[in-house]
Amino acid sequence: MTERFEAADLTRAVQAGILQPGQEHALLAFLRRQQPDQPSFQLAHVAYYFGAVLIIGALGWLLTEAWMRIGEIALLLIAIAYMALFTLCGLGLWRRGLQIPGGLLGAVAVSLTPLAVFALQRLLGWWPEDDGLGDYHDYYVYVRGGWLGMEVATVLAGLLMLRLLPFPFIVMPLAAALWFMSMDLTDLLYGTDFSWEQRRWVSLWFGLALILASLLVDGRTRRDFAFWGYFAGLLAFWGGLTLMDSGSELGKAFYCLINLSLMGIAVALRRPLFMVFGALGVAAYLGYLSYRVFADSLLFPIVLTLIGIGLIGIGVAYQKRRETLTENLRQALPKGLLALLPALRR
Structure with missing residues (x-):
């Protein structure tokens, strides 16, 4: 069980004679260095997360149509440039002690990985046009076996980013890529015979597996990596379960x-x-x-x-x-x- 200490607590310890005057500042600084950032509803933290989600939406989906008009080379260079910029800025903020905004920028960089791979595949002629794949924004809508390269690259980028910036929210784009991969692999195996009912079952079982994996991590790491694993797992599991069509009252x-x-x-x-x-x-x-x-x-x-x-x-x-x-x-x-x-x- 993790306890949180604030300046007021240590001030009372000085008043009670437990600490000498002046010691509370050094002790508080030490305790804050030892404790990782915890989830918080402080206004600054809400702004951090909202800003990160806004950037992910804008750069990963909303602006894709405009970027497609400038060609694959420009799209690839812009995606790589943004990934490098967000990674470097995230590292800089992390080293200055601003771990929440730094880690969120790392997550933004990971979320741009599918866009970079999409542009690279089109540039090299590896994009499977005959697989029914459309523009990049279809990646978040349709299940297709051709998305696998983008998903594998995102998982690898997420694991590398976790080594650079061990921030729990980075688990979220990594888990989303694994969720998409579970669908697309099944589509690749079953082809046109892969029905929506089967997709719901795949989502349910993947979500359950992710919840169990997060359970194994929970309480065994200094930072709370399990939170976002639980969140993504519950989305997949509960979503698949709720969308199933049960024709019986018992179901x-x-x-x-x-x-x-x-x-x-x-x-x-x-x-x-x-x-x-x-x-x-x-x-x-x-x-x-x-x-x-x-x-x-x-x-x-x-x-x-x-x-x-x-x-x-x-x-x-x-x-x-x-x-x-x-x-x-x-x-x-x-x-x-x-x-x-x-x-x-x-």
């Missing part, structure tokens, strides 16, 4: 049970992400049941409102009692299973 009830299990995992691991996805799934199931009962009734919006209020109440209760709930649940688990769970983070 829908099983869907609700899985989401309740996600909420239980949130308590055991103290990971609110699982609670969010689980609560959304339970709300969807309860909304379905209320529609079945109150279809074409004025009570339907009232029931949905009550469900929403209930979920908010669950969230408030969990936030107030999460440590007690986690401790009680862990004590009830078998010792063998408890040994497999990661150490808790605050």
Whole structure:
């Protein structure tokens, strides 16, 4: 369990006579060097992440149509130049102690890797035109076996960037590339026989594998690399599960049970992400049941409102009692299973 210390805590220690006047500043500086950046809702941190996502969207997708008009050579040079610029700026900020903006710039550089490989493939004549592949923005929309080169390069770039800048958010573009790769590999193997139902199953199993891999990392690294792995894994797993077409009431009830299990995992691991996805799934199931009962009734919006209020109440209760709930649940688990769970983070 990781504790956070602020200047006010050490000032009280000086007032209590535990520390000598002047020692609190040196101790606080030492503790901040030892502790990695933790997720925060400070305004500056929100601005950092929002800016990084905006850059990824602009350079990786929104501007592609304009860049395509200037040719493959210019597109490749611009992509490489931006990757080098963001990497160097990220390293500079990292070494100055600004690890969040520095790491985010590293993630931006990784996200541009598919664009550089796309331009290189077109320049060398390696772009499979007969595979139904369109422009670069189709990379984020369609499943095609021809995208594999871009995805492999992104994974390698992400691993190299993690060596340079061990920042957890860099796991996100790496995980997204692996997710796309799982789809595209299946498309390459099955071809036109690869149905949308099968794609949902591939997404579900890939998400589950990524969640389990993040579980192995969780609590075993100084930085919280597991967070973004859980996030990407839950997106793939929950998205594939939710989009499946269950024609039976038993299947829908099983869907609700899985989401309740996600909420239980949130308590055991103290990971609110699982609670969010689980609560959304339970709300969807309860909304379905209320529609079945109150279809074409004025009570339907009232029931949905009550469900929403209930979920908010669950969230408030969990936030107030999460440590007690986690401790009680862990004590009830078998010792063998408890040994497999990661150490808790605050």
